[in-house]
Amino acid sequence: MGGGVRLSRNFTLAEMDRHGEAEPHHVEALRALALDVLQPIRERWGSLTVTSGFRSAARNAASGGSPTSQHLLGLAADLVPVQADPIDVWCWIASSAVPFGQVIYEERRRPDGSLARWVHVSSAADGIRGQVLRSPTKGVYLRAR
Numbered sequence: 001m002g003g004g005v006r007l008s009r010n011f012t013l014a015e016m017d018r019h020g021e022a023e024p025h026h027v028e029a030l031r032a033l034a035l036d037v038l039q040p041i042r043e044r045w046g047s048l049t050v051t052s053g054f055r056s057a058a059r060n061a062a063s064g065g066s067p068t069s070q071h072l073l074g075l076a077a078d079l080v081p082v083q084a085d086p087i088d089v090w091c092w093i094a095s096s097a098v099p100f101g102q103v104i105y106e107e108r109r110r111p112d113g114s115l116a117r118w119v120h121v122s123s124a125a126d127g128i129r130g131q132v133l134r135s136p137t138k139g140v141y142l143r144a145r
Ligand SMILES: [Zn+2]
Pocket: 052, 071, 076, 077, 078, 120, 121
């Protein structure tokens, strides 16, 4: 798929499928995620850096991702707000009308000791709806409500 494909007003296929590995049905899932979930978040919070969108099975395994990750289906994205705190964005999504499946505030310690912080958000396409979690470390997911 061409890198110039726009999924919604502010999201392109290139940023959601950085390695150009999404199949057409993944692209459709990414489009729905961008239109229904990411765009309303963008409109409230300004620019969002997509640090991970679609992941191929090989890339997901290599990065230690869960084998059932919604990133494999094009149903999830990891977001770092450019001008806001990820916790604020996470809280807002949780109580908003955005039709999300899961929203997770995630923290991971980098090798250099700094803390990576982001918001994972998925569409409700696979039936999970409105789950709010936080993940303070790899493999630990705590229900926040
Ligand atoms: Zn994620």
